[in-house]
Amino acid sequence: MKALMYTGIEQLELQQIPEPKGNFVIKVSGCGICGTDLKTYMKGHHFFKPPTILGHEFTGYVTRAPESSGFRIGDAVVVAPYAECGECTMCQRDLRALCRNKSFVSGGAFCEYVALPDDYRAVFKLPKSEHEQPDMQTYTLVEPFACVLNGVKQLAVGKHSRILIVGSGPMGALFALYFQQKGIPVSVVEPNESRRAIVASWDIDCHAPGEVDASQYDNIVIAVNKAELVDQYVKTIADGGTVLLFSGLKKEEILSVDSYAIHYRQVRLTGCSGFAMDDFHTAFDMISQNVSHYRRLITHSFPIEQGRDAFELLRAGKAFKVVIVP
């Protein structure tokens, strides 16, 4: 099968490799490029050692399934790249995104076939009507959207909340689309003019940095990996507000934040990464209910042969979500 192999920093090669063996196999129809995939391509990553196949935001069709799975050949599905165990201390504390004993899909999905463990349960059948095939590309957004919903849980959104999203990359834009669908006032601050124009075309309030008074917002999501923004928004958010560090910073990065804001103004600083299965369920349901609302986030799709171009386009900041089609 064809596979887009990550062979080292800034290196992606189209290779022919054997199809994976197993009883539960998915033929990939599309896989979104995640911020983590891009970071790995640009700088390397301690989890993903080359040579390996990246990609975990995928949909496809079942080509082999064990009887016990409940799936049939030809079913259209979206697969969560991991699932929590439900039993460890983190799961028991209901911090399931932090599960210490997750089961994973082994191997990435920038390729034609992915094998799942026989007893893998984090697979969801896409709704299908008689005359319409499911929108396979839009459902690749379920995983990033699940991460966004895990982020929403860390916020303290109330009746009179106003949300500010800092950075409208794909994740920032997903946050904005979520709050828009929920009817909760949301604004976006983004330095890139063309991204701003696109977000504004979705009827989302969008500003250049410097045009925004952060004290008007009680929940601020930092969806861009710039350490200096953390203190800036802790200092300026409304009293009692919550700042969510959603974008990962370098592992060694030390933040210094305004203690006055935390002590006297009761500002909370929190963060998150990943998702739990209930986030994945909710993301799946919300996208199913309004496919076209989320569809606009996917601005490009590339055949796997042009996988490297897809990464480069994303790196240049010229796309929102890019899907690779094997």
Ligand SMILES: [Zn+2]
């Ligand atoms: Zn992802």
Ligand SMILES: [Zn+2]
């Ligand atoms: Zn667990």
